[in-house]
Amino acid sequence: MDFNLSKEQSLIQQMAREFAEKSIAPVAKQIDEESKIPEEVLAGMAELDLFGIPFPEEYGGADGGYDGYVLAMEQIAKVSGGIAMTMAAHTLGLGAISAFGTEEQKKKYMIPGCKAKHIVSFAFTEPGTGSDPKQITTTAVKQGDFYILNGTKRFISNANYPGAMVVFAREMESGEVTAFILDKWAEGYSISEPWEKIGMHGGQLLDVYMKDVKVPADNLLGKIGQGFPILLLGIALGKIGTSTAALGGTLAALEEASKYAREKTHRGQPIAKFQAIQLKIADLAIKYETARWLCYRLGCLANDIKDPGKFAAEAALVKAYCGDNVVDAARIAVDVHGSYGLMRDYTIERVYRDAIIGPEIEGVADMQKLIVASSILRSKG
Numbered sequence: 001m002d003f004n005l006s007k008e009q010s011l012i013q014q015m016a017r018e019f020a021e022k023s024i025a026p027v028a029k030q031i032d033e034e035s036k037i038p039e040e041v042l043a044g045m046a047e048l049d050l051f052g053i054p055f056p057e058e059y060g061g062a063d064g065g066y067d068g069y070v071l072a073m074e075q076i077a078k079v080s081g082g083i084a085m086t087m088a089a090h091t092l093g094l095g096a097i098s099a100f101g102t103e104e105q106k107k108k109y110m111i112p113g114c115k116a117k118h119i120v121s122f123a124f125t126e127p128g129t130g131s132d133p134k135q136i137t138t139t140a141v142k143q144g145d146f147y148i149l150n151g152t153k154r155f156i157s158n159a160n161y162p163g164a165m166v167v168f169a170r171e172m173e174s175g176e177v178t179a180f181i182l183d184k185w186a187e188g189y190s191i192s193e194p195w196e197k198i199g200m201h202g203g204q205l206l207d208v209y210m211k212d213v214k215v216p217a218d219n220l221l222g223k224i225g226q227g228f229p230i231l232l233l234g235i236a237l238g239k240i241g242t243s244t245a246a247l248g249g250t251l252a253a254l255e256e257a258s259k260y261a262r263e264k265t266h267r268g269q270p271i272a273k274f275q276a277i278q279l280k281i282a283d284l285a286i287k288y289e290t291a292r293w294l295c296y297r298l299g300c301l302a303n304d305i306k307d308p309g310k311f312a313a314e315a316a317l318v319k320a321y322c323g324d325n326v327v328d329a330a331r332i333a334v335d336v337h338g339s340y341g342l343m344r345d346y347t348i349e350r351v352y353r354d355a356i357i358g359p360e361i362e363g364v365a366d367m368q369k370l371i372v373a374s375s376i377l378r379s380k381g
């Protein structure tokens with residue numbers, strides 16, 4: 001057991017921290033207000049390989065492992081929940097292609113993805129289901145060398161960007177849920193206006209309409225009927241991103257509250273002198289440290305998954321904890337600010353709005369707890 005960062009891990013963390021502070025923090029408020037990530041920020045992230053950290057160099061990645069991804073994501077998420085959301089959904093899509101794709105699929109879709117020429121999506125949710133894959137209604141019908149996809153996907157991150165989308169549909173000959181790689185903007189692909197969500201602005205969320213979209217049969221991801229295992233592992237890997245986005249928010253809450261406690265004065269002295277404030281700062285530190293080690297450990301576990309079901313339960317536990325934890329942390333940090341914490345002029349107001357998203361995505365918090373409980377109750381030990 002070694003809790004020290006390696007030289008490579010420290011470098012990734014430092015690189016992401018410097019980029020976040022110099023290039024994202026100054027425009028974080030603008031991203032929130034305009035709900036758009038500036039091109040130069042995306043270009044800067046691409047240059048630093050921030051869109052391909054966990055993946056092998058031969059597929060365009062930085063070979064930094066999921067442990068490196070967690071360290072970088074924490075720093076990015078600390079300053080912008082919207083960019084963290086974009087990065088997390090992209091890495092989720094790439095993670096599924098990396099785990100289940102053929103050599104040709106990896107070369108074709110991962111290289112432009114890791115180099116951020118493309119921003120990748122992962123489309124599971126539909127208007128009728130967000131937590132229950134059995135209710136998927138999107139269809140895939142084989143026609144010669146193609147599958148014809150029809151259906152609507154709801155709340156799909158990054159659906160507006162060009163690139164690959166891992167999409168789940170019911171293959172009609174077998175009746176089984178199956179995964180495909182679709183080129184966004186293929187004929188018959190269209191999107192809604194972006195959803196106006198409470199936080200994580202800049203992270204784009206759209207509905208996707210597929211009307212007779214032709215997907216080459218070569219773009220089947222895995223095998224026919226392998227949709228559930230791909231979804232299970234893909235989403236488990238995706239929870240590394242959402243959990244660490246929450247970790248970054250927790251760090252932001254700790255830092256903003258500490259800064260405010262030192263700066264705000266009452267009767268000529270900083271409010272940090274009040275024990276009630278000190279207790280809140282300690283609670284925030286505890287929340288940050290617990291989430292931090294859970295996320296770092298999950299990143300390390302993801303580098304060498306032996307049992308996908310066990311990893312999915314680990315990821316569910318971390319996601320359940322970090323999702324609720326960041327909401328509590330942001331709430332405490334708002335308290336430290338008093339009424340000022342509710343004002344747009346203060347960063348904590350944005351951190352709070354971003355935080356509230358965490359428990360509701362990639363499987364709501366209650367569903368995560370059910371996965372954890374079922375894994376414990378099934379095991380004999």
Ligand SMILES: Cc1cc2nc3c(=O)[nH]c(=O)nc-3n(C[C@H](O)[C@H](O)[C@H](O)COP(=O)(O)OP(=O)(O)OC[C@H]3O[C@@H](n4cnc5c(N)ncnc54)[C@H](O)[C@@H]3O)c2cc1C
Pocket residue numbers: 085089121122123124125128129130131132154155156157158197200205357360361362363364365366367
């Ligand atoms: C910012 C953001 C980004 C997103 N990005 C993506 C994306 O890129 N791709 C994608 O596919 N989706 C995405 N989503 C969708 C999101 O993952 C789903 O909406 C989420 O999983 C919850 O599904 P739902 O809203 O349909 O909730 P539901 O499944 O309808 O659940 C509603 C409530 O019912 C409870 N519930 C449901 N079923 C059960 C059960 N069996 N037992 C007990 N309780 C149950 C839940 O706990 C919850 O409290 C995104 C959403 C957001 C907000």
